[in-house]
Amino acid sequence: MALGPILPRRFYARDTIAAARALLGRVLVKGATAGIIVETEAYPGGDDLASHSSRGLTNRTRVIFGAPGHAYVYFVYGMYECFNIVVEPEGRPGCVLVRALEPIAGLDEMRRRRPAARRMEDLANGPGKLTIALGITLRDYGADLTRGSLVVREPMEPASFEIAVTPRVGISACAALPLRFLIAGNRFVSKI
DNA sequence: GGTAGGATGGGCT
DNA sequence: GCCCATCCTACCC
Numbered sequence: 440m441a442l443g444p445i446l447p448r449r450f451y452a453r454d455t456i457a458a459a460r461a462l463l464g465r466v467l468v469k470g471a472t473a474g475i476i477v478e479t480e481a482y483p484g485g486d487d488l489a490s491h492s493s494r495g496l497t498n499r500t501r502v503i504f505g506a507p508g509h510a511y512v513y514f515v516y517g518m519y520e521c522f523n524i525v526v527e528p529e530g531r532p533g534c535v536l537v538r539a540l541e542p543i544a545g546l547d548e549m550r551r552r553r554p555a556a557r558r559m560e561d562l563a564n565g566p567g568k569l570t571i572a573l574g575i576t577l578r579d580y581g582a583d584l585t586r587g588s589l590v591v592r593e594p595m596e597p598a599s600f601e602i603a604v605t606p607r608v609g610i611s612a613c614a615a616l617p618l619r620f621l622i623a624g625n626r627f628v629s630k631i
Numbered sequence: 632g633g634t635a636g637g638a639t640g641g642g643c644t
Numbered sequence: 645g646c647c648c649a650t651c652c653t654a655c656c657c
Contacts, residue, residue, distance in 0.1 A: 490649090491649085497643080499641085499642065499643095513649085514640075514641060514642090515650065516638085516640085516650050516651080517640035517648095518639055518650075521650085536649060555652065566649070567650045567651060568651075607649070608650095610648090610649055611648090
């Protein structure tokens with residue numbers, strides 16, 4: 440598998456919505472497994488009460504207030520971990536939830552980790568599923584995504600695509616905001 | 632094809 | 645004590 444360069448830190452030092460859109464089509468890599476990011480959600484912080492960072496700096500949310508290009512991983516529903524990418528310039532909160540991947544490398548390893556997935560489309564088409572498929576855990580909290588075993592890279596062949604926009608999934612606060620972004624027509628998104 | 636309900640535990644009020 | 649940025653199974657068209 441040949442991929443382009445690792446995204447530099449400056450890629451992430453921008454507005455949360457712009458980052459959520461720009462991450463579509465880029466490739467999330469963990470060890471020997473990798474997938475194209477096909478679905479994201481923006482969590483800008485501030486007035487957005489759905490953002491964990493909107494209630495201020497706590498032990499859980501501290502990485503969101505730090506330097507961009509790091510991993511914010513949190514535990515939810517007693518069972519699952521969700522993977523976010525810290526964005527915005529350092530000191531300003533903002534993160535992007537990665538909700539679905541199109542698997543492109545390490546498929547056998549993903550299938551072993553996700554025996555419940557009957558089809559390839561189900562390996563990583565949800566935020567809890569993709570962390571299991573790639574082996575991302577709370578130990579990756581704060582990981583630097585510009586170096587090491589968990590990184591984001593440019594794709595080998597950048598594709599052009601339309602971006603579909605919808606409200607975010609599974610939240611109650613600010614539920615109507617159009618902050619979910621998908622590669623239009625992609626089969627690997629969590630839902631239309 | 633669709634959905635209701637349960638699993639399961641950390642974070643925060 | 646309540647609330648979750650979820651997923652899977654069972655069950656029902």
